[in-house]
Amino acid sequence: MDLRTRVRRPARRSRAHGGLAAHLREPTQVVFLALLGLVAVGWALVAFDGGQLLTMESVVGIQQRSAALGIVAIGQTLVILAGSLDLSVAYLISLTSLVAAEIMAGQDGNIWPAVTAVLVISSLVGLVNGLVITRLQVHAFIATLGVGLIIKGIVDHLYDGPAGEVPASFQVLGYSRVGPIPVSAMLWAGVAVVAWFLLSRTRLGYRIYAVGGNEEVARLSGVRTARVTVITHVLCSLCAGIAGLLLAARLGAGTPTVGTDGGYDLESIAAVVLGGTALAGGKGGVAGTVGGVLLLAVLDTIFNQLEVNSFAKDVVRGVVIVIAVAVYARRGTRRSA
Amino acid sequence: MKRALPILAVLVVLLTAIAVVNPFFLEPAGFLAFLKRAAPLVILAAGQYFVIVSGEFDLSVGSLVTAEVVIAARLIDGDESATWPVLALLIAVGLLVGLVNGVVTTKLRVPSFIVTLGMLLVLSGAVFLWTGGAPRGALSEGFRAFGRGGLGPLPWSVLILLVLGGAAIWLMRADFGKILMATGDNERAAALSGVRVDRVKVFAFMLSGLSAAVAAILLGGFAGVSAQVGQGLEFSAITAVVLGGVVLGGGRGSVLAAMAGAVTLEALFTLLNLYGISGALEYTVQGVIIIAAVAAGVIRLPRKSTPRRGDAHAAS
Numbered sequence: 073m074d075l076r077t078r079v080r081r082p083a084r085r086s087r088a089h090g091g092l093a094a095h096l097r098e099p100t101q102v103v104f105l106a107l108l109g110l111v112a113v114g115w116a117l118v119a120f121d122g123g124q125l126l127t128m129e130s131v132v133g134i135q136q137r138s139a140a141l142g143i144v145a146i147g148q149t150l151v152i153l154a155g156s157l158d159l160s161v162a163y164l165i166s167l168t169s170l171v172a173a174e175i176m177a178g179q180d181g182n183i184w185p186a187v188t189a190v191l192v193i194s195s196l197v198g199l200v201n202g203l204v205i206t207r208l209q210v211h212a213f214i215a216t217l218g219v220g221l222i223i224k225g226i227v228d229h230l231y232d233g234p235a236g237e238v239p240a241s242f243q244v245l246g247y248s249r250v251g252p253i254p255v256s257a258m259l260w261a262g263v264a265v266v267a268w269f270l271l272s273r274t275r276l277g278y279r280i281y282a283v284g285g286n287e288e289v290a291r292l293s294g295v296r297t298a299r300v301t302v303i304t305h306v307l308c309s310l311c312a313g314i315a316g317l318l319l320a321a322r323l324g325a326g327t328p329t330v331g332t333d334g335g336y337d338l339e340s341i342a343a344v345v346l347g348g349t350a351l352a353g354g355k356g357g358v359a360g361t362v363g364g365v366l367l368l369a370v371l372d373t374i375f376n377q378l379e380v381n382s383f384a385k386d387v388v389r390g391v392v393i394v395i396a397v398a399v400y401a402r403r404g405t406r407r408s409a
Numbered sequence: 410m411k412r413a414l415p416i417l418a419v420l421v422v423l424l425t426a427i428a429v430v431n432p433f434f435l436e437p438a439g440f441l442a443f444l445k446r447a448a449p450l451v452i453l454a455a456g457q458y459f460v461i462v463s464g465e466f467d468l469s470v471g472s473l474v475t476a477e478v479v480i481a482a483r484l485i486d487g488d489e490s491a492t493w494p495v496l497a498l499l500i501a502v503g504l505l506v507g508l509v510n511g512v513v514t515t516k517l518r519v520p521s522f523i524v525t526l527g528m529l530l531v532l533s534g535a536v537f538l539w540t541g542g543a544p545r546g547a548l549s550e551g552f553r554a555f556g557r558g559g560l561g562p563l564p565w566s567v568l569i570l571l572v573l574g575g576a577a578i579w580l581m582r583a584d585f586g587k588i589l590m591a592t593g594d595n596e597r598a599a600a601l602s603g604v605r606v607d608r609v610k611v612f613a614f615m616l617s618g619l620s621a622a623v624a625a626i627l628l629g630g631f632a633g634v635s636a637q638v639g640q641g642l643e644f645s646a647i648t649a650v651v652l653g654g655v656v657l658g659g660g661r662g663s664v665l666a667a668m669a670g671a672v673t674l675e676a677l678f679t680l681l682n683l684y685g686i687s688g689a690l691e692y693t694v695q696g697v698i699i700i701a702a703v704a705a706g707v708i709r710l711p712r713k714s715t716p717r718r719g720d721a722h723a724a725s
Contacts, residue, residue, distance in 0.1 A: 208704035211657045213466075217644060218700040225693025338468075338526055351520045383542070386534025394519055394527035401518035 102399070103347050103363030110367060114374035123377050130373050131252055138369035139256035140165075140315045140322075142362065144336050145343040146260075146267045147311025149361045152344050153271070154304040155284040155353030156205060156212040160220035161312040161340060164197055165331030167223050168316030173236025173326030180239050187317060194313030195306050197223070202302030220337070227328045234325040246322030256318055263311060268358045270307075280304060284353025312336075342393050343368055348400055367392075413666035416653050419702070420669055423676040430683045441564060447675035448566040449474075449624040449631070453642060454649040454671035455577045455664055456620025459613040461650050464593040464659030465514060465521035467614065469528035470621040470646055473506055474639030476536040477625030479544045482634040486546035496552070499622045506532070507618025511611030521614075529643070537636070544634045556630020566627045573623065577664045580616075589613060593659025648695075649674045652702050 111125070118125040144161050151158045168190045175186035197219065204215040248255055271277035282290040283300045291297045312331075319330050331337075341351075347364030349356025371392065375385045424434075433439040453470055460467040477499050484498070485491045510528055514521045537543070555565050580586055591599040592609050600606045628638055647657075653670030655662025677698065681691050 204700055204704070208700070210700055210703045211651070213657060214648070214651050214703050215700060217648070218696040218703075221692045221696030221699070225690050225696065228689030228692065338529075342523070342526060345520075345523055351522055381538055383534040383538035386530045387538065388534075390527035390530030390534065393530070394513060394517075394524055397519045397523045398513070398517040 100348055100357060100360040100363060103360050103367065103396075106396070107363055107367050107370065110370055110374075114370060114377075118374065118377045121378055125374065125377060128252060130377070132249060132254055134366070134369045134373050135257035135260075136254050137372060138365045139254070139260045140318050140334070141336060141339060141343060141368070142260040142365040143263050143311050143315045143318065145340040145347075145361050145365050146263050146358055147308035148340040149344050149347070149349055149356065149358055150267060150271075150280065150304045151212075151308040152341070152349055152351060153284045153353055153356060154280045154301055155287060156301055156304065157341060157351075158201065158216045158305065158308050158312075159213065159337045160197065160201060160216040160223065161308065161315075162331035162335065162337040163220040163223040163227065164194060164309060164312040165316040165319060165334070165336055166326075166328050167197075167227050167331075168194055168313045169320040169323070169330050170227065170231060170235060170326030170328060172317050172320040173238050173324075176236065176238050176242060178237035178239050180241050183239065183242050190313045190317055191310060194309040194316075198306035198309030199302065201309065202305035205305070206298035206301050224332075231326075231328040234323070234327045236320075236326045238320050238324050243321050243324060245318060256322075259314070259318065263314065264358055264362055267307075271357060276300070276303065281354055284355075286354070339368075342389075346393055346396050350400075413653070413663055413669055416666050416669045416673060420673045420676060423673060423680055427676060427680050427683060430680075437562065441562065441567060443675070443679060444567045444570070444672075445564040445631070446679075447672050448564075448570040449627045450642070450645060450649060450675055451570055451668045451671040452573055452620050452627070453624045453646040454653070454667050455574060456617035456624075457643075457646040457650050458577070458653075458655060458662070458664050458667035459589065459616045460521070461647070461655055461657060462593045462659055462662060462664075463589050463610050463613040464596065465610060465613070466647070466657075467510065467525050467617045468522065468643045469506065469510060469525040469532060470617060470624075471639040471642035471644075472529045472533040473503065473618065473621040474625040474628060474642055475636065476532045476639075477502060477622055478629040478634055478638050479536050479540055479636070481552065481625070481629055482544055482546040482548055483540055484546070485549050485552060487549060489549045489551055492549045492551040496626065499626060500619065503618040503620075503622025503625075504615050505618070506621075507615035508611060510618070511614030514614070515607035515610050544636055546634075548629055548634060552626070553630040556627045556632070558630075566631070569623065569627070573620070574665075574668055577668070581664045585609075585612070590660060593661075595660070645674065646671070648699055652699065 115125040144165070148158060148161065171193055172186045172190050175189055176182045201212075201216050201219050204210050204219065205212050208215075210218075245255055245259070250258070271280065279290070279295050279300045282293065282295055283297045287297050290300075315336070316331070319334075320326050323330065343364040344356070344361050345351055345364070346367060347356065347360030347362070349360055368389065371389065372385065375382075375388075428434045431439070434443065453474075457467055457470065480502065481495055481499060484495050506528065510521070510524055513519055513524045555569070557564075559565055560568060581589070588599070588604050588609050591602070592604055592606050596606055624642075625639070632638055649671035650662075650667045651657060651670070652673055653662065653666035653668070655667050655670075674695075677695065678691065681694055686694065
């Protein structure tokens with residue numbers, strides 16, 4: 073009898089994790105409320121300045137600006153939910169943009185081989201990240217930083233500047249749009265929906281929350297935690313690869329600095345945390361991350377319209393991120409108290 | 410000392426390898442020049458060590474170094490008499506940034522990764538907002554002496570390194586070190602045993618800020634004023650600390666090993682240069698070595714540190 077209750081307990085707990093995932097929409101609501109508030113305040117400020125915030129042009133701009141970061145941030149969400157993190161994404165984006173543009177070499181026929189190569193390379197990088205973390209037991213911070221440095225070294229050694237050429241038919245991904253919605257934003261939305269489905273409707277999703285919530289408990293409940301960690305890293309790297317394709321399409325060529333210049337590593341982590349996902353793992357979700365990325369993009373657009381100095385943007389951005397997380401932390405302690 | 414042994418062994422091997430290629434390295438002047446170059450990173454690593462061992466991160470040190478150098482150049486602007494007041498100001502700014510990092514982390518319960526990431530953005534934005542995009546002004550000769558000059562054959566930076574390194578080792582042996590270690594190992598247990606956890610952590614962040622200020626003073630003199638002077642230093646410092654066998658997450662590792670890790674990293678760069686590995690591939694080698702070193706450390710450490718040595722052997 074005693075044995076049976078002991079066996080049962082982990083099962084109950086993993087169900088509680090599924091419940092948790094449903095409960096933790098709360099910070100998500102906060103992000104979208106903040107987003108609405110920001111749009112309202114920004115609209116007023118820009119109107120006062122004699123402009124208009126929500127023109128067709130700026131709405132398209134917001135979506136285009138956030139698509140690449142959004143896709144990376146969704147991958148980062150999966151990794152962070154599983155209690156890990158990935159600092160190699162920025163370097164991987166540069167690498168994949170180069171691989172894509174070099175293989176395409178301006179020929180329409182080479183698009184699919186290039187896309188396949190990018191996806192294969194990024195999943196390999198993800199696999200290496202995951203295996204170094206789980207098999208060699210290196211802290212994710214050091215493991216992904218190390219892998220990132222390895223990629224950076226190879227890329228910088230082989231390339232000094234932009235290389236390769238993306239054919240016009242692939243550049244559609246970067247520029248064209250259907251009505252007010254750019255193709256890149258649709259791609260982002262597609263990735264987000266897949267990730268949402270994965271997290272909230274599949275067994276793997278629950279396992280990700282379980283591993284991030286408490287790895288030891290998850291392991292004792294029969295979850296193969298190492299496998300979950302590796303899979304999330306592969307998925308995250310795939311997202312970075314897709315972002316690399318998107319940026320190659322937009323720039324028309326591969327660039328060795330496109331990932332690091334965009335600051336996609338730290339910025340994607342910031343967007344995830346801004347969306348209410350706990351850095352320690354186990355709490356949060358994709359919807360919040362989408363809100364976080366949009367929040368950063370709207371902030372950017374408002375500053376552009378008001379013609380605020382770009383350095384002031386960084387200051388405000390830093391303050392906003394810290395304040396947002398402080399607000400979540402406060403709610404968290406109140407709930408548990 | 411015992412915990413510093415593996416990294417010291419690696420260091421000796423690297424130094425020997427350098428000496429084989431470049432015999433000048435064995436002469437006092439050659440070795441002192443190497444130490445002078447390594448001093449800023451070693452000091453940063455010591456500061457980062459306090460934060461990491463208390464269970465936190467400090468990602469803001471790189472941009473703090475840049476900010477300090479830019480502030481110094483703008484305020485001194487070649488004026489010799491401004492040197493000492495500005496030096497005092499830099500130290501104060503470093504301590505203040507650490508204080509803010511620490512207070513936001515402990516009182517507002519924001520993870521330090523995010524706090525210091527926010528601080529990184531704020532510092533790099535604010536300082537260039539103030540100077541209009543590019544560093545302006547110039548450092549005085551008196552200021553640059555700390556990074557360049559010396560007392561006879563001994564460079565100032567090596568003297569400063571010895572003093573601060575000694576102070577760090579002393580600090581870790583004093584009550585503060587034991588309390589810091591306890592906090593990083595198990596915060597709740599430490600708090601229940603009467604440790605003022607918040608105060609200890611704030612102090613650790615202030616030490617990191619202080620070390621960034623000192624590193625900025627040395628780097629400003631050694632490398633001059635630029636917007637890139639502190640770029641990537643936060644990752645180098647964390648890498649150095651981890652190379653020294655200090656565990657991310659807190660509670661394990663010695664400050665001497667952390668500093669030895671920084672010297673090792675610098676020796677590694679020197680060696681790669683000597684063997685003519687191009688600037689870019691240096692990163693690749695660095696990445697491989699960091700992962701390998703940490704992996705090797707993790708595999709070896711549990712056997713050494715757990716008292717149940719027999720179990721570990723039986724398992725392997």
